Each structure stands twice: as structure tokens, then as C-alpha cells.
Amino acid sequence: MSVETMLGDRQKLAYIAAQAADARLNVELETEGMTLNIGPQHPATHGTLRIICRLDGEQVIWAEPSAGYMHRGYEKLTEVRTFPQVTTLVNRIDWLGSFANEVPFILAAEKLMGVEAPPRAQHIRTILFELSRIANVSLFLGDLGVQMGAITPVFMAFRDREYVLNLIEGATGGRFHPNFDRIGGLFNDLPKGWIDETRATMKKLRNFCDEMDALLFGNEIFQTRTRGIGVIPSEIAVQYGLSGPNLRASGVDYDLRRDQRLPLAWDKVDFKVWTHPDGDSFARCWIRLQETRESTLIVDQLLDTIPAGPIMAKVPRIIKVPEGEAWVSTENPLGEMGYYVISKGDLGPFRVKIRSASFNNISIVPWLLRGVYVPDVITILASLYFILGDIDR
Amino acid sequence: MSSADTPVAALAGDALRERAVDQLRSALGDALIDSLVKPGDDVWVRVRTDAWRAAGLALRDTVGLDYFCFLSAIDWMPSPYGRGEDDPTQPPAERSTEIKQGYTGGETRFQVFARVCSTTLHFGVNIKADLGDDLMVQSWIPCYTGANWHEREAHEMFGINFAGHPDLRNMYLPTGFEGHPMRKDFPLLARMVKPWPGIVDVEPLPGEPDPMPGDTAETEPAEIDSAGESGGS
């Protein structure tokens, strides 16, 4: 495809342009700048992130995010909780894709204990994982519209996300915070009729993706706003530890669903890992759109092949995790989410290091925002897509 | 625009992990103190404190682990407060404060640890280093730019100093906050402000002595379902 080579060039050009803007800002005559506080309460930060910008006119000379307005100290809190209690906490890290947060923690605990969930549980886990990805990213697609001034997409996103949340609630009981994973399997099996309902919903979601494609991604205004804006070259992305769609949008073909072997069902389905060579805001948004669609296809495939059997492995009722250290990370909606669990053979973990995706994704912001205009600050932040709970933990 | 079927990396994982340790050993010499390769799982290495940055550079350039995952610290001292479930009316419980390090050992209370991965080879390395009394270690920013915020976080949460970090400001905590919350001896106030509701036990009959643990057979949780019972029922 000739587009690809062209895009590659454009990426390079945009990178050079960013550096040139940087240089120019340093040489140009200093005018009296203005410091603009974006946040902590600002519609663009969906949460309480504060970004301090030095402006020259509408151009950002220097920007520094200031997090911590919502820090809940989860790493400390896990130390006073038992292993089953931790899942209720980690639900709330990325609150839009909460089920996906439980999985890596439970997997880490299972790895330390040497148990593995039965195939049916693994399968259902993967389905719910993908559903939470859809719930998360569909909201992103709507929110993207709002950040750019289009008000309709967000309502459509909420409309269709509702169906997914209903499914998650129908299976787990929790709409936002399922707390459905248990060490060794799942709390309960699926209720009757759930699979058919899910199939119907996946159709709706694909329709929603098409709508978003027409409403937003095909829109020329949207494209002028996002193409060539906020370019992250792949080397930089990798250095900063960007993950998920942000990394793949920079052309790095890295997806933990495919690239590591976990006791989950992704290796049983056939799916495409989308990458984009551009690394700009458009690429990041576009990747997410494609991944939502891909997720619906993954769910469809998984629904067809749910094995019969138990959903819980044999584990003692009172869980003591043997001494050891384990790292498990999964490809969460926002990117790589991992837990480094250290156990001392107690009821609770000794230390849990939570590696959340948004923390790394946002750490690139000071580098990325130099020389852009104020409206682009908003699009870039929107396209990086962070959840405050995921930054502050 | 992408490829769907790159071989799953774990197939070649262990060989890669062994190789990574060997490469690191030849790059660092005796600065690599200990290493542990768990087959099919992960690899841990511990390096001398003064070789922290050299190890980072070696990991990036020699081993080819380009992807920065995280950097943080561990306080190996067990918490003197337990899980905050003590009875405030009783004298404080005696807890062992014996420091016992995890994989690849260690000599000091604090350790800095990090993880870097490869986006192409699909494996990662956990790397640790002891911290002396000055809690000083070289900054990793020259090796991995993304370490910036992680080092700031470790600085405020554990009080670790990173030599060569341009800007060790507080990230989450207010400027001027005293103490380092993630240290084990920093009390978690949420668990101190009120007593644990689970301390209270069923009041005995008048004239009966307080029940010893395990006495009230019908209601004691541990006896009902601890050992070996399946959780699936």
C-alpha cells in the first residue's frame, strides 16, 4: 500500500517539525508568556489531572502534568488486605475496564500458588476481559468527540456501552466493579441466556463502530485536527514504556495478548493486532476503534467455543499464598497492566507493585506537548487516553 | 498493516532468559551478584548498587531489552503494625522485624527494583539492587527516559535518592510532606482511626469465662472451612 510509505515520511517530517518548533521557541524573542492551569477540574482531564502550561500566545512552551489529586495509595492498602480482598481494590484502578484489572492480579496469585483455573473459567475470564475492553474503549470513542467539540458521539457511546455494562452486570453482578475473579477460577458461572444476549450486543457494538467511523473518523475536520498532531516516534514510545494502543499506533507490533502465554483463552482465537505507522493522534484513536471491532470478533469466537466443566479449581477456602515473587501483566484496555506481587506466605501480599498503563502513557506528556497549540493539548491528551485512577492508583 | 502470527515467544523464552543472564554477566562482571531463572516464567538478577546504571545500559544495548516497564523500590522490613487489626486496648503485639529478602537475596532493608522487556523477543528481566544507608542510586534516565516519573514516585514514597535525576520533586504528595508513605513503618491511618470490627467477639454467658480461641466449636471460622475444603461449592 502506497499509503504506508507516505505515512512513514510524514511521521519523520512531523518529528522534525516538533524539534524545529522546540528550537525556535528557544531562540525566538521572549514575549511575556502566560501560565495556564489546565485542571485539576477541567472537562478535558476526565478526573483531576492538572497540567501546568506556559503559553506564548496559544502555543505551549512548556507543560508539566501534576498528578496526585486522586491518589488512593493502593499499593499501601494492598499490604493490609488479604488476597481475596485485593481484587475489590484493583477493580477501581481503571474504573472503566474494571474486570481487566482483576485478571493479572489473580493470575499472579495463582502463579505463586501453582494453581491454574479450569478451561471454562479461563474462557469466561477472557470474554469478560474483552467486554471490559469494549466498555472502556467505546467510552473513549465518545469522549474523543467531546474533547473535539462534537457532542453527539458521547451519547452514542454511552448508549452502546450500556449494553456491555448490562452484560457484565448480568454475569458478575457488578456493573463497574465486578469482583468476579477468584484465585483458582471464577465466583460463579454464566446465567442462562447470557451467551445469546452477548452475541446480539456484539452486533450492536460493531454497528456502533461503523457509526463512529462515519461520524468521527471519516470526518475531514477530525482528520485535520488529529493527523500529524502529537507524533510519538517508535523509539521514544518504547523508551517511555508506552503501552497498548499508544505503542501500537507508533508502529511497534507489541500486544501482550499474543506475545505471552497466559492461562487465558487468547491463544485459542484468531485475531489481528492492529498497528499504525504514524504515531500521531489520529493513529492512536484509529487503533482503538479497530481494536474495539476486533474485540467484538474475539468475543464472538470465544462464545462459540466455551468448554463445559467446572469454573473453580481446588483451592483451600482460606488462601495463604506461598512465599515468592511473581510478575504478571496483561494487555488491558489502556495498555500493559501488571502486578509484581511479593508474598511472604501470609494471608495478604507483602508488597504489590502496580504497574498501570496510564502512568507511563502520561509521563510522555511534557515531551509531547512542547510547541503545540492549546486545542492540540486537548486532542493529544484525549488520544493518549488516560484514566485518572490508573495514573494515581 | 500488521502481522497476526508471530510465534508465541514463550517457546524460546528460557533459552533467551539464560542468554540474557549470560550477556549481563559478561557485561558487568562481578557486579552481577545473583541471578535466578525460573523456567517458563521469569528471570531475576541482582546487581551491585554502583553498577545500577551500567546494568541498565547493558540491558538496553547488549541484551536488547528496549521496553521500559517500571521501576520502584521494596522495603523488606515487615510492618510493625500488621494489618491494623490489633485491639487498641491491649498492649501492642510483638511482631518480628526480621528482614528477609526475596528472590536473589540482598543485604539491605531497601532495594530498588525495575523491570524491562523486549518488544520483539517477548521476555523481560526483573533487576534489583541493594541500597546503602544513604539510599542513593544512580538514575536510570540516561538508559530509559521513562524512568523519570517512576524515580520521582520511588523518591517520595520510599525516600530513595537518584543521583543524576534532574527534577526529584514530589509527584503525588504535597510539597513539604513529611515521611515516606510506602515505607513499612509509616502507619496507615485509615486502619488506625477506628478499631477493627472483627475484634469484638460474641459476649459469653454471665458467669462463664471468656472463650478461648477454638473453644466455640460451632462458630469459629477457621475450624469450619480451613484445611483442604474445596472452595468451589
Place this chain on the structure above:
Amino acid sequence: MLAITIPYWGQSLLRVLGGIVAVLLPAGTIVYLFLFKMMSFMQSRLGPMEAGPYGSLQLVAEVGKWLQKEDIMPERADHRIFKMAPLIVLTSTFLLIAVVPFGPDAWFTNFDVGVFYMLAVSSVSVLGILIAGWASANKYSLLGGLRAAGQLIAYELPMVLAVIGVVIQAGTMNLQQIVFAQNAGEMFGWNGLGNPYILTQFVGFCVFMVAVQAELTQAPFDMPIAESELVSGYMTEYSGFRFLIFFIAEFATAGVFALVASVLFLGGWGVPFSWFGWKSIDGVANWMNVVGPIIMFSKMMLLVFLIMWVRFTYPRFREDQLQRFAWKVLIPVSLANIMVTAILKVVF
């Protein structure tokens, strides 16, 4: 002509009342029909349903709410100017309605250079917005005010140039005469539709509507208020009654501009004369004075529908992209349009 003679002060009073009705009635309808209902339907919801049947009294409820609210003014704001700004914006709307004809005799002023006047007063609102942004003593407001100034000035020009085509074709700057010219005219010898300039001046119409969209600061040109960037820009610090005035002005201006556009391009209050075989308007003037405003209103609604439809669908431009669009696309296009119109005018 009406048989009763009304003294001049009485006429003035009636005109003022008429003006208020002509501004507020469409504004209210637009808010209910488009902002409350159409937007909701486009987002698969119902919108307000509780106040009145189908929420029809919602606007009254909202006005009541705003009137009760505390009138907050930032301490460091320039108080006098801060209070003045909403009024200036609203004044511009009232000035604009003065030249719009609603029927053969139903007009406030029959002005020979109506087009010229209309274009002149429409930019008064910029002044209000600019001083609102400045007087608020808020960085977001200031940015919004500056953006508004830059944007509105950039879009004044395409608007003027788009109208020139109409003026050339009609040969007059009197809005009343433009209506006559459209309804009595013919296209290439066929008079089945009259000669609404939307057909012959389609390019001009498009440029005009884009410029109107920008003048009204509606999406995709809503950078001055940009909720997600500037937290409503110049309106950030306004609350209660003063915000209400801004709010009314926003939708009233939308209505008035739609009226102007319908006069310029859709044949105003009239219908093509050939439909009923009229030779001149005099014979039917009396009842056209009643029917005219209704026709006018429906045409306005159609145009406001277009404006709002675009508003609810599109994301917004960036300020520099917008300027580039104005200077590099709209102005050359409208200049070319003028040239073609002039040549054709001479040829035919």
C-alpha cells in the same frame, strides 16, 4: 396600507414590541425545538419531558432557574464593562432585526442600504464578546475573547463577499427589493420557482452559511466557547441573569441570521409570484402581511435546522485551521463567485 394612522411615538412603541417578539419568539422556539428536542433525538434520547407536555415549558423553567441564581462577579473583573458585555451582544441582535422585512409592509425600517447596514451591525456582537472576555479577569475567558475576535473578523469578509453576489444579481441593497426580485424573477426564462438566489447563487449561499456558522460561534467553529478546552471561553465567569442574556443572544442571533439568509437566498416572506399568477404584490399585500411572517418563520426554521444539524454533528476546528479555511478557501471562492456573477450579469 393600514387605514389607521398611528402617531410616531405609537409606531415606535409598536416597532419595539414587534422587534422583541420577532427576536424572542424564534429564539424560544429554536431552543425548544432544536436544542432540546432535535439534539436529544440525534443522540437517541428524549430530552426534557417533565416541564409541560413533552417538556415544552422547560425553557420557562430554565429562565426561572437562571433568574434565581446569584449574580457572581469575579473580584478582579472590570465590573462596569463586565455588566455591559451581555447587553452589547444582545443589542447587536436587535439592531439586526430592524432591517429584516416580514411582509410587503411588515417591516421595521425599509432601508435602502439594508444589506450594508445588516453586515455592519452584525459585527457589533464581537465587541461584546471581546470585552466580556477581557473584563472577566480569567485566562480562559481572555483566550476565548481573543479567539472570538480573530474568528469573527475573519468571517466578516467571506460573508460580505458572499452577499455581494446577491446584490449584483438583484441590483439593489434594499432587502425588501431583494425579496421582490427573487419572487418576481425568472431563471433562464422559466418562472416556475421565481428566482430564489439559493439556486443561482448556490456558492454564495454555502459561503454565507459557513460564515454565519462561524459568526454564531457554533460547532465546528465554536472555539471561542469550546467547553472542553476553554471551559466556555468568554462566558466562563457569567452566571444567572447575565448568562441568560448571552444564552438568549446566542439563539436569537441564530434565528435572525437565518431570517437574513432566507431573505437573501430563499425569497424571504414571499412565494414565487407565478404560483398564483400575481403581477405585483399590491393586490395581495394586506393578507401577505399576515402570511408573510409565517412563511418567513418556516424558512427560518429550515435554515436553523441546517445550522443546528451541523452543530450537533461536527467536531471543531483549531483556531489556525479556521483562519486558514477562511482566507484560503472561502474568500477566494467568494471572490470567484462575484466575478462569475458579474460576468453573467453583463452577458445576460
Place this chain on the structure above:
Amino acid sequence: MALKPKVPGLVKGLGVTLNTMLTTITKGANTVQYPHEKEAPPIRARGVIALREDNCTSCMLCVRSCPDWCIYIEAHKELAPPRRAGGAPRKVNRLERFDIDYALCMYCGICVEVCPFDALFWSPEYEYSEPKIADLLHDKTKLGEWMETVPEAPELEAGADNKGKK
């Protein structure tokens, strides 16, 4: 990039909103006019915890496994008449207080899960917001009232191994 003749994205976008509008007008909105009509939450929805007081043996298991410390139990021992005639009187735990503080509760469901005697249940009821935060502390009478709203556990999907639980 070769330009292909296609519908401009701007027009397509207008089509989507118009289409949604027409769908809403003809087929009705996706929203529900809340106080007038209500959507039934799924059977498993975790709305509020109901207590069957007779089953509770005040074993303190729920209190101790609550991550938030939001359950409070007070109980005392009593002598109850023997099960069989002529037997010795039994010692039973009589529940005095069973409070759940919904202002603290995280709705994780651990207490319901650990309860060994089936005394706690989830009810999908959700309309119990209070103007005063202190009123969110539900005592055992109020928790008992929720028992009426507890639904039957749903049937399970094909292939499930065990019977459904609460």
C-alpha cells in the same frame, strides 16, 4: 494517495445524526424516563445486602473478611431449650446488632460469599439513597426487610458444572 470518488466524511456524519434522529422519532429513544418507568436490574445485580436473621450465628466471618470494615456485629450467648427432650440446654449466639454501613461498603460481595450459613443475600434493589449519610447505616431490621426483594438465583448457561448459588 490517489483520490477516489467517495462521499465526503462530512456528509456521512450528517447522515449518521439524521438517521439516529429518525430512528428515535419512529422507534423511540434508548433512554428510560426514570421515575415513571424503571429498568429491571439483572438478577445477580449487587444492589443491597439482605439479612436472614434466623440463619445468622454471629460467627463474625463476614465482619472479619470485609475489606472496608463496614459490618458491625454484636451478639451474646444465651441458653436455648434443648433440641431433644431431656437433653442439656444449648448455648446459642443471639444477635443484638447487625449493621452494614453502606456509606463505606464497596459492594464487593465478599461477606455474602463467605457466609457459611446462608444468612446474607444480594438483592438488586437500588433505591435507598438518603439525604443524610448517617442514614445509610442499615440495621438488622432494615437489612431483614430487604429479604423480600431477594430473587431466585438464575439458571446457568449450558456446560456449567455446578448448581447456581446466590
